[in-house]
Every structure is written in C-alpha cells, then in structure tokens.
Amino acid sequence: MPRVLSIIFIVLYVYIILSSITVVLLENRNPVKSLSWILVLILLPGLGLIFYIALGQNYRKKKFVDKKTIQHLTDRPVASFDISKLDTSLMDNNQLNLINMLYRNSGAVGYAFNKVEILSDGVSTFDSFFEAIENAKDHIHIEFFIFADDEISNRMRELLIRKAKSGVRVRMIYDYWGSLRLSMSAKFIKSLKDAGVYVHPFLPLRLRLGRSKINYRNHRKIVVVDGKVGFTGGINVADRYFKGNYLGVWRDTVVRIEGAAIHGLQMQFLLDWHFVEKKLITAEKYFPAPEKFGQNLIQIVSSGPDTDWEAIMQGIASAIMSATKYVYIHSPYFIPNELVLGCVQMAALSGVDVRLMIPKRSDSRFTDASTSSYMGQIMEAGVKVLRYKEGFLHSKAIVIDDFISIVGSCNMDERSFNQNFEVNAFIYENTAALQLRNLFIRDMEKCEMLTLDEWNNRKNWQKLKESCARLFSPLQ
Structure with a gap:
C-alpha cells in the first residue's frame, strides 16, 4: 500500500x-x-x-483594474492637452514620436504649462512635502512603497493626524510588503485610523498560496495636495535619506509639480485607491482648473502587471534612442532586458555620450552581482560607468539632450519594468533638464570611473558569481 x-x-x-x-x-x-x-x-x-x-504567475493579462473604471476617471480631468495642437517647433520628430507612443501604450496624455522643481536630497524633499501638507485645505493623497516607522515617518504621521483632525480628508496607501519589511507597526497604523486618516495597504499577504500576489508590489511614490501640488520620484518615507544607514546617506531625486500635470498624478492615485478600497472617486473638486506656468509638457506614465504594455520601459528605450548628444542615467540597479540594453549600446555606438551612474554598493549583494555582469557589454560599446561612493545612490532619473527628463519610481531592472506598479514623469523642457544635468555632473565628483581593464581583470570567482546572479535575474 x-x-x-x-x-x-x-x-x-x-x-x-x-x-x-x-x-x-x-x-x-x-x-x-x-x-x-x-x-x-x-x-x-x-x-x-x-x-x-x-x-x-503572469498577471499582465488578468486586469487588476477594469477598463470601465479607468474610463470613468480619464473622462474627469479637464487639463489634458491635445498633442495634435502641440507647437512642433519645440521638438524633433523622435521626441514627438515618444510622446505619441506613451499616449498610445498607456493613455498618458500630455499636460502643458507646468511648474517643475527638482529636489535632490532628503532634507529639501521632506521639507517640501511637509510644507505642502501643512498648507492643505481640502485633501491630502499620499502613496509610498515604504513607511519606515522611524523619526521622519512619525513626523509625517503626526502631521497627517493633525490635518485629518482639522477637517482635511487624508487618504494614504502603503505597500504591504515594502512597509512590513521595515516593521511599520499596527500601533502606527491604528493611530492614523483613529484620527480619521483613511489608510489601506496595497495587496496584503493572503494565507492561501494560490491567491498570493506577493511578487507584485506597489512601488509608486505619489503625493497630491488639494489637486494643485504634487510630487513623484524614487524616495520613500525613511530616515536613511538624511541620516543614512550602513550604506551612508541615500541620494534620491523627486520632482515637485504644480499645474495641469497634477491631474495625471491625481488620476493615478485615485485608480490605486479604487483598487484598495473598491470605491471610485471622481468628484470635480479633485481636479481643479490648473494655473498656467512655463512652456513645457509633462506626461505621467504608469505601468504594472495590470497594463497591456510595459509602458515606462518602452518610454525609456524610445527616449534613449531619440538622443543625439547625451544620455545621463541615475539608477541604483542596472539589470536591463534585451531591449533597453540594446538601446543603451546602440546610443553609445552611434556617438552619443552615454553615462551610467550606479552605487558602488547597493542594498542587495545579489543585484550588485547582476548589475556588474552587464558592465563589460556596455563599456565595450562606449558607455561611461560611474560608481557613486558617498552613500547609496537610490535615484531613478534620466536626462537627455537638455530637453527630456524622466523622474520616478522605476528602476532599470526587470522587476520595475514588468512586475511592480510604477509611475514616472516624462518632462519635456529645457529648465528641468539642465537642473538634472547639473546635478548629475555634481554627483560625478562623488564617483569613481569604472574602466574596462579593471572590469576584465577582476577575479574568476567574482565573474562566476556575477554570471550565476545574472542567470536568475529574470526571476527577481
């Protein structure tokens, strides 16, 4: 038997x-x-x-948010810009093709006449967050991958509690797995709810294995205040961005936006809110008529396992191929798919000044090894590789030809391209691009240049470790 x-x-x-x-x-x-x-x-x-x-499991074809819900929200914003009426003298054909592609692959409309500010350190970023939240009159929408339950997150918690008690509607989304890792306590969450803050986790862990979607995380970072001021970028709510940890102080990039593009950030937050609370919010007060600022265009591009296309990845690849002068890339990890790797190599081989800045050491030894395995291929094509050594470079920012700026939550790896819920701002203007370029050049002073000879002469055991890590990198 x-x-x-x-x-x-x-x-x-x-x-x-x-x-x-x-x-x-x-x-x-x-x-x-x-x-x-x-x-x-x-x-x-x-x-x-x-x-x-x-x-x-592949959930790309199993929609998390149905198209009818998306349509209800996309019908609401009044600030979307008709791309066909864009002054084409401001852009070349490659840039116009990029804008049209992002509209077609993700519905990312263009928003004109915005005010853009680039924030590049933890102190200025959190000061700007707190100032905007302090001035809120109607609502605060806040969404992060990580709330670390430390000094800065408790300062934000206390401010959100105070604003909720004063009558401001506060909605907060946190990624269940991202915040759980850093032990955001039940007491932390309860204090917010008791004060009237509406709090929801994104994809909490399910005990039934077949229903678990633990591999699909909400990596987005969004703050919207009164539908007038908004932020997105790579930063989380944690002390390490100004106090540091075992890696040193974390260097990140965030963009503060006023103007029509806030409607794009607001729409994405409300879609995520519908997912976590099953309640669709479309009231006009969340999409007030925007002020007009500079001559520019912004697309708020989201992607994730619920979208038809890997929109941000496609946008990054297309933007790189549009370059004629330079491409400067900040990324904490560089584990590209074949498309992005090929675009980076082809841009460098065509004579474009391509520079990749990565941390000398990241928060994951496995991803460090995977990243290292790509360095030879891109350096042979002419890419300059810089390793940031004063802390941990966590910034996800790309600047191209003094005109295209890409800032958001998306890393240059398969997880961000295909599995995480991400959001990036694609900004078309000279002013923001020059700010990002100057920040990149400033950061170069804190880097060491990796040479092809140095890479080729590393020890055999290191090469084997990197190759093994790269073999399993598609599973990350």
Missing part, C-alpha cells in the same frame, strides 16, 4: 510540474524568463513549484 501511494504521489507531482511548465510556455514570455522558471521547477522539486505559484 505505501508503494502504491508513493507511485500515485510521484505521478501526481510529475503531472503538476508538467502542467506548470505548459502554462509557462503558453504565456509566451521572454524565452530567458520562461527557461529560468522551467529550470527552477525541474531542479527544485516541490520548492520550485511553491516559488512559481507565489512568485512566477
């Missing part, structure tokens, strides 16, 4: 594994990712299947 049960178990297990491999193949993903998951399923009996159920 035990032998019969063993045979039944083996047959059932083989059937489940073969079924899972069939599902992976039928999804028609990137062949490297598909092969990686097949290897995990075969080489890690039992455990590989658990990993796949928890982390490997």
Whole structure:
C-alpha cells in the first residue's frame, strides 16, 4: 500500500510540474524568463513549484483594474492637452514620436504649462512635502512603497493626524510588503485610523498560496495636495535619506509639480485607491482648473502587471534612442532586458555620450552581482560607468539632450519594468533638464570611473558569481 501511494504521489507531482511548465510556455514570455522558471521547477522539486505559484504567475493579462473604471476617471480631468495642437517647433520628430507612443501604450496624455522643481536630497524633499501638507485645505493623497516607522515617518504621521483632525480628508496607501519589511507597526497604523486618516495597504499577504500576489508590489511614490501640488520620484518615507544607514546617506531625486500635470498624478492615485478600497472617486473638486506656468509638457506614465504594455520601459528605450548628444542615467540597479540594453549600446555606438551612474554598493549583494555582469557589454560599446561612493545612490532619473527628463519610481531592472506598479514623469523642457544635468555632473565628483581593464581583470570567482546572479535575474 505505501508503494502504491508513493507511485500515485510521484505521478501526481510529475503531472503538476508538467502542467506548470505548459502554462509557462503558453504565456509566451521572454524565452530567458520562461527557461529560468522551467529550470527552477525541474531542479527544485516541490520548492520550485511553491516559488512559481507565489512568485512566477503572469498577471499582465488578468486586469487588476477594469477598463470601465479607468474610463470613468480619464473622462474627469479637464487639463489634458491635445498633442495634435502641440507647437512642433519645440521638438524633433523622435521626441514627438515618444510622446505619441506613451499616449498610445498607456493613455498618458500630455499636460502643458507646468511648474517643475527638482529636489535632490532628503532634507529639501521632506521639507517640501511637509510644507505642502501643512498648507492643505481640502485633501491630502499620499502613496509610498515604504513607511519606515522611524523619526521622519512619525513626523509625517503626526502631521497627517493633525490635518485629518482639522477637517482635511487624508487618504494614504502603503505597500504591504515594502512597509512590513521595515516593521511599520499596527500601533502606527491604528493611530492614523483613529484620527480619521483613511489608510489601506496595497495587496496584503493572503494565507492561501494560490491567491498570493506577493511578487507584485506597489512601488509608486505619489503625493497630491488639494489637486494643485504634487510630487513623484524614487524616495520613500525613511530616515536613511538624511541620516543614512550602513550604506551612508541615500541620494534620491523627486520632482515637485504644480499645474495641469497634477491631474495625471491625481488620476493615478485615485485608480490605486479604487483598487484598495473598491470605491471610485471622481468628484470635480479633485481636479481643479490648473494655473498656467512655463512652456513645457509633462506626461505621467504608469505601468504594472495590470497594463497591456510595459509602458515606462518602452518610454525609456524610445527616449534613449531619440538622443543625439547625451544620455545621463541615475539608477541604483542596472539589470536591463534585451531591449533597453540594446538601446543603451546602440546610443553609445552611434556617438552619443552615454553615462551610467550606479552605487558602488547597493542594498542587495545579489543585484550588485547582476548589475556588474552587464558592465563589460556596455563599456565595450562606449558607455561611461560611474560608481557613486558617498552613500547609496537610490535615484531613478534620466536626462537627455537638455530637453527630456524622466523622474520616478522605476528602476532599470526587470522587476520595475514588468512586475511592480510604477509611475514616472516624462518632462519635456529645457529648465528641468539642465537642473538634472547639473546635478548629475555634481554627483560625478562623488564617483569613481569604472574602466574596462579593471572590469576584465577582476577575479574568476567574482565573474562566476556575477554570471550565476545574472542567470536568475529574470526571476527577481
């Protein structure tokens, strides 16, 4: 009898594994990712299947937010700009193609006449956050991957509580897994709710494994105050951005926006709010008529496992290929897919000054090894690689040809391109681009240049470690 049960178990297990491999193949993903998951399923009996159920399923075609809901909100903003009426003398054809592509792949309308401020350190960023929140009269919408339950997050908590008690409607979204890692306590959350702050986690952990979507995290960072002032970028709510930790002070980039583009940030927050609370908010007061500022255009581009296209990734690739002079990239991780890697290489080979700034050491040894495995390929194409050594470079910012600026939450890796919910601002104007370029040049003084000889002469065990990490990077 035990032998019969063993045979039944083996047959059932083989059937489940073969079924899972069939599902992976039928999804028609990137062949490297598909092969990686097949290897995990075969080489890690039992455990590989658990990993796949928890982390490997493709939800891109299983919509988190239905199109009818999106339509209700996209009908509301009145500040969207008709791209066909854009003064084409301000841009070349490649830049216009980028704008049109982002509109078609994600519905990212263009918003004109905005005021843009680039914030590049924790002190100025949180001062700006607190000033905007302090001046709120009607509502505060706030969404972050991480609230760390430390000094700065408690200062924000106390301010949100005070504003809620004064009659301002405060809504807050935090990523369940991101904030759980840094132990945001139940007491922290309860104090907000008791004061009248509306708080919801994004995709909380489910005990039923088949329903778990732990691999899909809300990595967005959005603050909107009264529908008039907004922020997005790479920063989280944590002391490390001005006090530092074992990596030193974290360097990040945030963009503060006034004007029509706030409608784009507001719409994204309200879509996320509908997802966490199942309540659709479309009141006109959340989309007030915007003031007009400078001559510019901004697209608020979101992407995630619920979108048809990897919109931000496609936008970054297209922007890089539009460059004729330079591309300066800040990224804490560089684990690109083949498309982005090819665009970076082709831009450098065509004579464009491509510079990639990454941290000398990040918060993940695995991603450090994966990132390092790409350095030879891009340096051989002519890319200049700079390693930031005064703290941890956490900034996700790209500036191109003194005109295109890309700032947001999206890293240059597969997780951000395909699995996380992300948001980036694509900004078309000279002023913001020059600010970002100057910040990049300033940051170069805190970097060391990686040379091709240095990379080629590293130890064999290091090369092997990097190659192994790269092999499994599609699963991150």
